[in-house]
Amino acid sequence: MDRGVRMLPGVRTPRWVRALPWAFLALLVVVQLLTPASLELGFAFAVVPPLTSLVYGMLGTGAVSGTLGLLLLLPVIRADDVSYQDLMAYGMITLASVVLAALRVRRDAQLVSVRSVAQAAQLAVLPPMPERVGPVRCGALYRAAERGTLVGGDLYDVRSGPYGVRAVVGDVQGHGLRAVGTVASLLGTFREAVLDEPDLAGVARRLDRRLTVDAADRDGSSRRGEGELFATGLLLEFPPDGSAVRVVSCGHPPPLVVGPGGGVCEVAVQPGPPWGLGLADFRPPPASAVELAPGDVLLAHTDGVTEARNAAGVFYPLADRVRPGPPVELVRAVWKDLSEYAGEVGDDVALLALEVPDGAGG
Numbered sequence: 001m002d003r004g005v006r007m008l009p010g011v012r013t014p015r016w017v018r019a020l021p022w023a024f025l026a027l028l029v030v031v032q033l034l035t036p037a038s039l040e041l042g043f044a045f046a047v048v049p050p051l052t053s054l055v056y057g058m059l060g061t062g063a064v065s066g067t068l069g070l071l072l073l074l075p076v077i078r079a080d081d082v083s084y085q086d087l088m089a090y091g092m093i094t095l096a097s098v099v100l101a102a103l104r105v106r107r108d109a110q111l112v113s114v115r116s117v118a119q120a121a122q123l124a125v126l127p128p129m130p131e132r133v134g135p136v137r138c139g140a141l142y143r144a145a146e147r148g149t150l151v152g153g154d155l156y157d158v159r160s161g162p163y164g165v166r167a168v169v170g171d172v173q174g175h176g177l178r179a180v181g182t183v184a185s186l187l188g189t190f191r192e193a194v195l196d197e198p199d200l201a202g203v204a205r206r207l208d209r210r211l212t213v214d215a216a217d218r219d220g221s222s223r224r225g226e227g228e229l230f231a232t233g234l235l236l237e238f239p240p241d242g243s244a245v246r247v248v249s250c251g252h253p254p255p256l257v258v259g260p261g262g263g264v265c266e267v268a269v270q271p272g273p274p275w276g277l278g279l280a281d282f283r284p285p286p287a288s289a290v291e292l293a294p295g296d297v298l299l300a301h302t303d304g305v306t307e308a309r310n311a312a313g314v315f316y317p318l319a320d321r322v323r324p325g326p327p328v329e330l331v332r333a334v335w336k337d338l339s340e341y342a343g344e345v346g347d348d349v350a351l352l353a354l355e356v357p358d359g360a361g362g
Contacts, residue, residue, distance in 0.1 A: 021052040021064045029071060045072065046090060049097035053104065061101040065094040125184045126155065129352075131328060134160040136167075136238050139327025139353040141335050145304070145346055153179035154302045154350035157187055161194040164240045166203070169300040169352050170233035170275075171252065185214055186231060186275075200235045200248040204275070204284035207233060208250075211276025230276035234300050236354065237287070244289040244361025245298065250274055253303055256319055258330065258353075260295030264319050267298075291361035297330055298354045304347035308338055316341055327353035 028044055049065040056064065069090065129140035136158065144152035153172040158165065168190050172179045189210040193203040215229040232251035239246070247255065247267055251274035254267045272285035292298065299322065308316045321337055324330070331351040338345065 018055055018060075021048060021055060024048060024051065025064065025068055025071075046093050049090075049094045050100070053097040053101035056101060057105045058098050058102045061098050062094075065097060069094070125180060125187065126157075129156075129158065133158045134165045134238070135356055135358075136165045137327050137355040137357065139329070139331045139351075141331040141349070141351040143304075143335065143345065143349040145348045152348035153183065154304065154348040155183045155187055156300070156350050156352045157190060158352070158354070159191055159194045163194075163198055163237065165238040166190075166194045166200070167236040167238075167300070167352060167354060168203075168207075168233060169236075169252065169255075169302065169350060170231050171302045171304075171348070171350075172231040173228060182211070182214065182229065182231065185210055186233075200237050200246055200287050201284045203235055204233070204248055204250055204272070205282060207231075208275040208277075208279075208282045208284075212278050215276055215278065228276075230274045232274045232303075236298065236300065238354075238356060238360060242356075242358070242360060244291045245356075246287040247290055248272065248284055248287050250284060253301065253306060255298050255300040256322065257290065257292065258297045258299055258322055258324050259293070260324050262324055264322055266319060289361065292356055292359045294357065294359040295324075296355065296359065297324065297327055299330065299334075300352045300354075301334075302348065302350045304345065304349040305334070305338060305351065307347065308342035308345050308349075310341050311343070327355050 025048055028048070045068055048068050049061060052061045052064045069087075072087070072090070126142065129138050131138055138158050140156055140158075142154065142156070144154075155170045155172065156168060158167040160166075168187075170183075170186060172182045172186070186207055189206055190203065193206040197203045197206060211229060211231060232253075234250070234252040234255060235248040236255070237246040247269055249269040250272045254269045257265050257267060259265075267288060267290050269288045270285035273279060273282065290298070301318065306316055306318050310316070316338055318334070321341070322330070322334055325333060330353045334351055335349070338349070
């Protein structure tokens with residue numbers, strides 16, 4: 001599964017960045033030697049220690065600053081222009097820079113710790129997708145709209161159970177870290193329902209009840225002002241007998257069938273209400289049967305894909321631009337094409353591609 005994990009803050013600084021203070025120091029020395037004696041550039045050396053503290057820790061900052069202090073005492077660097085007051089000021093700047101470097105290193109370590117815990121929690125909510133679940137080959141891709149997060153308001157999962165392999169793709173109202181709790185709640189309910197419910201209608205009712213209860217709990221808490229709590233979702237079932245795939249849509253965009261020859265068709269599904277609207281009698285729509293030929297890939301997605309726009313304001317035409325391929329390669333190709341088409345994508349994006357090598361229901 002692709003999730004676009006970014007480099008943790010506080011990891012080892014690239015070598016070229018660590019070389020910058022030394023390069024800047026050497027440049028100042030060369031400039032000082034090449035300029036006329038009447039032109040004093042000693043004040044520029046005082047900039048080096050604070051800049052170094054942004055790159056190095058205490059020892060590195062002390063080493064660069066100490067080297068600079070020795071250079072200022074060399075006759076070739078015009079020691080006559082350096083007064084005791086200048087040396088005292090430089091020493092105080094160096095001391096302050098070393099302290100700042102220590103504080104920065106400590107802050108970076110704290111950020112790494114917090115970020116690592118956050119990533120572990122998010123990975124527990126949405127663990128990496130295996131490339132095969134039972135007889136079903138899987139490819140998944142997730143991109144959260146909020147920078148620095150792995151999980152937002154979209155979700156997917158594929159699980160094997162007594163009634164076959166079942167998958168869910170959903171889109172929770174809102175995105176970012178505020179939606180992660182709802183995503184975790186829905187995924188936990190789905191994983192239980194896969195084992196207990198004999199049909200997709202029962203799974204849909206369980207998910208709706210979960211969100212309805214969560215919304216009622218939130219209305220009675222301090223989170224009341226965060227708006228409505230609901231989610232659209234798509235449920236898919238690959239029966240163990242190899243019959244046609246069953247699809248139930250609860251307010252969610254229908255999936256696409258991508259043929260090995262490049263043909264693409266949208267699955268005709270009966271629309272149903274989203275989960276969590278608090279309907280007195282929630283009734284999921286009947287399941288639609290989808291036959292898959294060998295090589296066909298079922299591609300489910302969230303509206304972050306189809307609602308992305310290019311510079312001219314035109315929505316991304318997924319059905320026209322998707323190209324056939326194995327599930328993992330297909331979702332990566334869609335994301336690459338989407339990024340080139342729309343540039344910055346402002347919503348969470350989830351893609352789930354599923355394939356049964358021998359087809360289903362044929």
